[in-house]
Amino acid sequence: xxxxxxxxxxxxxxxxxxxxAADIVGASQDFLRxxxxxxxxxxxxxxxxxxxxxxxQLRLAARAREMVDxxxxxxxACRIIILEDQLEEALHHNEHHQRQTDAA
Numbered sequence: 001x002x003x004x005x006x007x008x009x010x011x012x013x014x015x016x017x018x019x020x021a022a023d024i025v026g027a028s029q030d031f032l033r034x035x036x037x038x039x040x041x042x043x044x045x046x047x048x049x050x051x052x053x054x055x056x057q058l059r060l061a062a063r064a065r066e067m068v069d070x071x072x073x074x075x076x077a078c079r080i081i082i083l084e085d086q087l088e089e090a091l092h093h094n095e096h097h098q099r100q101t102d103a104a
Contacts, residue, residue, distance in 0.1 A: 010054075011054060011055045011056040012054045012055075012056055013054055013055075014043065014044035014052035014053060014054050015052070015053075015054065015055070016052065016053040016054070016055075016058065017050065017051075017052065017053075018032060018043075018050065018051045018052075018053070021051075021053040021057075021058055021061070024058055024062075025058055025061045025062050025065055026062070026065060027061065027065045031061075031065065031068075032051070032053070032061060033051075034074060035060075035061055035064055035074075035078065036051070038074055038075050038078040039078065039082075040060055040061070040064060040078040040081060040082065041057045041060055041061075043057060060081055060085075063077075063081050064077045064078060064081060067080065067081075
């Protein structure tokens, strides 16, 4: 198990209960369940089967809530967010690869 100091800086550590996550995002618990069903992310499950959310997942949920509040369908918002994150990751990977190529 990770030391507590390591967990504080870990955006992927599932630190938040569903109720707390809903409060932070400003959405209902049902909204968070629907994000899971739409495959935006899969929350961690505790030993008792309760959903736990990371800070990264809360940021995605907040983006989805904003888009839905602006009139975007939930499934479309989730797909857009997934594609944006894939693009960001690909750009980061390409930048890293370019730095390696330039250094050689």
